[in-house]
Amino acid sequence: MSQHDDKRRKLLGRLNRQLAYTAPLLALVVGGAVLQASAGDDAAVADFASPSDTSLMLASNHAEGAAEAQGEAEGEAQGEAEGQAEGEAEGQAEGEAEGEAEGGDSAAVARPEGYSPAYSETGDNPREMLVRGEELYYDTSLSSNGLACASCHGSDGQDMGYNPTFEQPFPHRVAMAANQFGMSEVHADEMVQICMVAPMAAEPLEWGSEELTSLAAYMVEVQRRVAGEPHDL
Ligand code: HEC
Incomplete structure (x- = not known):
């Protein structure tokens, strides 16, 4: 190994x-x-x-x-x-x-120094990016345990498994990110990475990859949908 x-x-x-x-x-x-x-x-x-x-x-x-x-x-x-x-x-x-923070490795999931993402957190993302993100959301091959994002978060707009804090625009506080990674707030792409390494039991996606960018853009749209903001899904 x-x-x-x-x-x-x-x-x-x-x-x-x-x-x-x-x-x-x-x-x-x-x-x-x-x-x-x-x-x-x-x-x-x-x-x-x-x-x-x-x-x-x-x-x-x-x-x-x-x-x-x-x-x-x-x-x-x-x-x-x-x-x-x-x-x-x-x-x-x-x-x-009880979930005491033991300090997950935030280095694996936090944006690298000076990183600038290719998607917007105000919902201004190209249609193809969202379509691709949605496709990946259902893709079990991203995980090592047979799960897709939709396994936990629901399909067809069910939007399950989120706390009410999801209604705040990104970046915002997410309990799992705070408790396990000591991150007081997270961007959408950081949250995607956290779900990749924790519940999906996989490697983080490559920073700047189209997978990460598309999934993060898609999550921004879902966030807007959940918050009742204008969205594009
Ligand atoms: C095994 C179940 C599971 C899987 C699979 C999973 N997640 Fe999560 N997800 C969670 C849990 C639990 C939370 C934490 C909710 C909290 O602490 O507020 C969460 C939180 C999130 C949030 C943050 C919501 C917020 O409040 O901002 C996003 C975004 C997210 N997941 C996206 C994804 C994506 C994208 C994938 C696939 C790459 C994925 N999740 C896979 C269980 C899962």
Whole structure:
């Protein structure tokens, strides 16, 4: 395994612990994964062995207090997962599950120094950019765990999984960004990156890439739709 992969795996391990507090919300929105996780302890254990960090998290949450097991899993997720997780998962984790900021790596998700994005946060983006962003929003290949953005945030304008703070124009405060990455407010593209590395369990998109630009532009439109502002979707 390359050093890079190793670093990423550690980061994801940390993120998953920190994500435990959002698990109830996620549990609401990731219906399929939850069904899987709630099928019983066997399923939860099986999920520990799966490569999906998100279902690891969801399964852990279901197991009530499994964040400790996630901590253990950080270094040794695979081996550990083979069937021992159940025993360790019982009731150890309440403290960690409160979502205390442990400091996610904001360097991976914050705009680089001097970066200037190719989309506008006031909603003035070309139609093709929005169409492309919408396409990516449904694209499960962006994640490493089979999820698309729409898996959690809903399809066809359902606009699920957002807090009321989403009604403020970007940049604004987002609980997940503040609690896990110590970022007091985020731009749309930074939030896309956070959802890429945390719930989507993937690498951040390349800064300046058309994927990141289009997704961020699309999110600005969704934000405007949710806020009841004129929008272009
Ligand atoms: C596993 C579920 C999940 C997936 C998949 C997911 N998100 Fe999120 N998303 C969340 C949660 C949880 C929040 C945090 C809500 C909060 O803290 O206010 C969030 C917040 C956001 C926000 C911020 C809303 C605001 O208030 O500004 C944006 C934008 C966003 N997600 C975009 C995306 C995009 C784009 C993708 C795909 C690349 C994606 N999300 C994938 C769960 C998910």
